[in-house]
Amino acid sequence: MTRYVFDNADTRNRTRFDVLGAALDPTTHGELTAAGVGPGLRCWEVGGGDGGIGHWLAGQVGPTGSVVITDIDPRWIPAHDGTTVLRHDVTRDDPPGHDFDLIHARLVLLHLPQRATVLDRLVSSLKPGGRLVLEEYDLEQPLLPRTTTPHHRAVFDAVHEAFLRVLMARDVDLGWARATPEEFITRGLRDVRTRTHTPLWHGGPGQVQLYRVNVAQLTAPLLTDGVTEADLAAFMALLDNPAFAVWSHPLVSTTGTR
Template sequence: MTVTDLEPRWSDGHAWPDHVRPQRHDIVRDPLPPDAYDLVHARLVLLHLPERHQVLRRLVAALKPGGRLVLEEFDCGWTPVLHAPDAAAATLFEKVHTAVMDLLRDAGADPLWGRRVLGAMARAGLTDLTATTYAEAWHGGGAGIALHRVNVDQIADTIGVSGTELAEFRALLADPAFTVNSYPLISARGRRPHEEPQ
């Protein structure tokens, strides 16, 4: 089993089983062995890559005939506010979230990739396609909703939202009276067909 990451520092000091090979790998630029894997799994990767369709084709080519590809991706376009202290709080969340999504698009990400991934897998030649979607409520102060805080903290200086609004946004994410739906996580699965006999 091969585990790859662009920056695998998170694995430093980790005791891997003998059958696991961690390695640094840039999925956009570094080669993959063809026809090598029974299973390839990528979670929340292609959404961020401008080259996502090229990378998808490379992942398919790395599968053995009959091998399976599993891609798990967010659909960031459906994040309804489920409960808020008032209408202004819901509006603030939507404003900041929209600014974050706009910045992602400008960088080449596709925030709606989750809803497109199964079709992209079909166009890449995979068959036996299936998908499931998981979502839950994220409450203020909880672990899930912290994703919004971390995302905003990383790009706060570049999203064009005032410091006052950002402070109010962070306070809102910590407020148990605020609840937003999680990003739906689409788990899409497909199989590389067996080659036709010559």
């Protein structure tokens, strides 16, 4: 079974899903709307997380459409009218159907060493004219604005640079987001369109706390990498400091038509 960096069995995932939803759902809704989601469509939500996007899709396609939500560990996805939830490993299992009108995945393929094969599988599961929407973080882009103080920069980088090393050690492709449009074109998808969303987050209780949840879930490998407990404490305090600001990693949304 494929293992993701962020273990779904971790109870902190509830907070992670909540922060991800607040930070990214409006952008995702806009991309799916632009891709033509509407009544009667057959949709596949890959790596459904807590089911939020899949449930939203069900509301868009209505009773004449259908939504399949798959995840390697679907424990966080509640039952919802208009959706079918399946335990599914997209790297190994057969697709849950064919001739989908719309397939969407957010922050999934960058985690998968088999991402090229998975992309082939997704494209082949679309019907002619079907749309594929992939959203991935570009993890190679710098995050700190020029106004960040040297002290804040040092505190943030001490943990975040180690965090990226941990991701790379687990086969996360930090630059996959920027490669996705070319990968679409190579596979014959047409009307390929890419948009990037990069908000500035300020210290406090909002979306910047995604960094807190991610780092907390990877504390053990970070300590092994050389991050100290003091580094972690200073990093967490920085995220609560309203004087601190950090860019979100760019969310690159790519859409193509089979």
